Amino acid sequence: MKYFFVVIFLLDMSINSFAQSDEQYSQQFVASAFHLSEVMLHDVASPPAAARFYAYTLLSAYEVLQRNQRDVPALSKNFQTVPDFAPITLPTKFNQVFCSIYAMLETGRLILPSGYMLEEKQRELIRSFRKNHRLGVKQLEANIQYAKQVAAQVAAYAKQDGYFSLSTLPRYKPAKEEGRWYPTPPEYMGAVEPQWKTIRTFFLTSSDQFLPDAPAMFSTEKGSSFFNQLEEVVSITKNLTPEQKAIAGFWDCNPFAITYFGHAAIGLKKISPGGHWMGITGIACLKAKTSIQKTITAHTLVALSLHDAFVSCWHEKYRSDRIRPESAINKYVDEAWRPLLQTPPFPEYTSGHSVISTTSAAVLSYLFGENFEYVDTSEAYFGLEARSFASFKAAAAEASISRLYGGIHFRDAIEAGQRQGEAISEYILTIIKNLSTGKSE
Numbered sequence: 001m002k003y004f005f006v007v008i009f010l011l012d013m014s015i016n017s018f019a020q021s022d023e024q025y026s027q028q029f030v031a032s033a034f035h036l037s038e039v040m041l042h043d044v045a046s047p048p049a050a051a052r053f054y055a056y057t058l059l060s061a062y063e064v065l066q067r068n069q070r071d072v073p074a075l076s077k078n079f080q081t082v083p084d085f086a087p088i089t090l091p092t093k094f095n096q097v098f099c100s101i102y103a104m105l106e107t108g109r110l111i112l113p114s115g116y117m118l119e120e121k122q123r124e125l126i127r128s129f130r131k132n133h134r135l136g137v138k139q140l141e142a143n144i145q146y147a148k149q150v151a152a153q154v155a156a157y158a159k160q161d162g163y164f165s166l167s168t169l170p171r172y173k174p175a176k177e178e179g180r181w182y183p184t185p186p187e188y189m190g191a192v193e194p195q196w197k198t199i200r201t202f203f204l205t206s207s208d209q210f211l212p213d214a215p216a217m218f219s220t221e222k223g224s225s226f227f228n229q230l231e232e233v234v235s236i237t238k239n240l241t242p243e244q245k246a247i248a249g250f251w252d253c254n255p256f257a258i259t260y261f262g263h264a265a266i267g268l269k270k271i272s273p274g275g276h277w278m279g280i281t282g283i284a285c286l287k288a289k290t291s292i293q294k295t296i297t298a299h300t301l302v303a304l305s306l307h308d309a310f311v312s313c314w315h316e317k318y319r320s321d322r323i324r325p326e327s328a329i330n331k332y333v334d335e336a337w338r339p340l341l342q343t344p345p346f347p348e349y350t351s352g353h354s355v356i357s358t359t360s361a362a363v364l365s366y367l368f369g370e371n372f373e374y375v376d377t378s379e380a381y382f383g384l385e386a387r388s389f390a391s392f393k394a395a396a397a398e399a400s401i402s403r404l405y406g407g408i409h410f411r412d413a414i415e416a417g418q419r420q421g422e423a424i425s426e427y428i429l430t431i432i433k434n435l436s437t438g439k440s441e
Helices: 003-017 022-043 047-067 096-111 115-133 137-158 163-168 225-238 242-250 273-288 292-320 325-332 352-368 392-405 411-436
Strands: 258-261 264-267 374-376 387-389
Touching: 022 047, 022 096, 022 115, 022 273, 022 292, 047 096, 047 137, 047 273, 047 292, 047 352, 096 115, 096 137, 096 292, 115 137, 225 325, 225 392, 225 411, 242 387, 242 392, 273 292, 273 352, 273 374, 273 392, 292 352, 292 411, 352 392, 352 411, 387 392, 392 411
Parallel strands: none
Antiparallel strands: 258 264, 374 387
16 A cells, blocks of 8 residues: 555544544544545546646635634635625534535535545544544534535535536637647547636636746747757756656656557556645645644645636647647657657646646745745655655746656746746735735635
8 A cells, every 4th residue: 555545544543543633633634635636536637627626625625614713714705706605504513623524525526527436435524523522413414414505505606617618618629830739649639628718717817817928939940949948858858867757757747647558558547736736735734733724724725726827827828839849859850759758638838837836835835934844745655755845846846847857848838837836826825915914804
């Protein structure tokens, strides 16, 4: 059994063995949040879709917290589209932690394609609280109904964000011009989520609020900016050190990766980039021994920020519609060249991991400090060795450059993605900081 699963198992054992402290509630919340990632792995959720699922499920947990604790600011009242959440009568012997976790799982059950898989986790949660808190059947049922009502409100709000209209929008067709994106081997998958720019944001005013500078103009002329970058990818990937290969693999986070055995195509289960940063959030909360309030708040703020960062990034991807290194190198330099990582099925500019990692790192730095050291074990579940970081921003920088080592991005897509992520996070943090001082409540 992988390391991360062992940690989750031990947490569950310790949680069920005696009455829980605030720190143990946080442990239970982190373990429960990981169950969302398990379902998304099963469903092969695309990176932007996974971020959406995290955002709404964590919002439900936060709503339970915020509605019943005066010192917790109302995030939803500061969304671009304020939800019409009706008041819900509290049950007798209300258990805020139980309801927060149950509402999170219930929202996942309602909005995830394979959300039914969370039903067993809900039953385990019920058994845990019956044992540790001696909540009677009627009291538990009242808390469950409250959590379900919160989840239903959030799920109804989610249905209005444009997600269910995506299939009615024009499909992507690869352009015929040179330098535009087209499907890459080995599966030659069609473009993923080409209309994601239409999804409603939480904090950003629009998907195009933070458009990056235009990418280097496509050119096959030696000495041009684009061709220099193309040659850089070839040079770097042919001379990778073991450490650079490890970095590329650690931050791969490609849920669409496959491998072949004979004629059989085997999917390689990998967490999404957003899932990786949600894992880092849990690791930070456990190391800092945060209260359940801060644990829920941290997860929710990172999830909402991830969602908006993906909407912004995906807008640019299909606006610039730039060719991937693999396609360009094979056509203009070396038809036998292959990247270390499997090329994801969507346009190249900007680098998604660079955008969302920079955004997430800024939010986490605000919550935990600029020099928060931690060991990232989030990829141990997939057999990868843990990596240590001196700060969240150091991790984000490594995630960004990993795309060059992996041969799936050009340098300007990485650097522009970092600037895009910085702009997004600065804007969102301004809202968050105003919330913490009560200015926007």
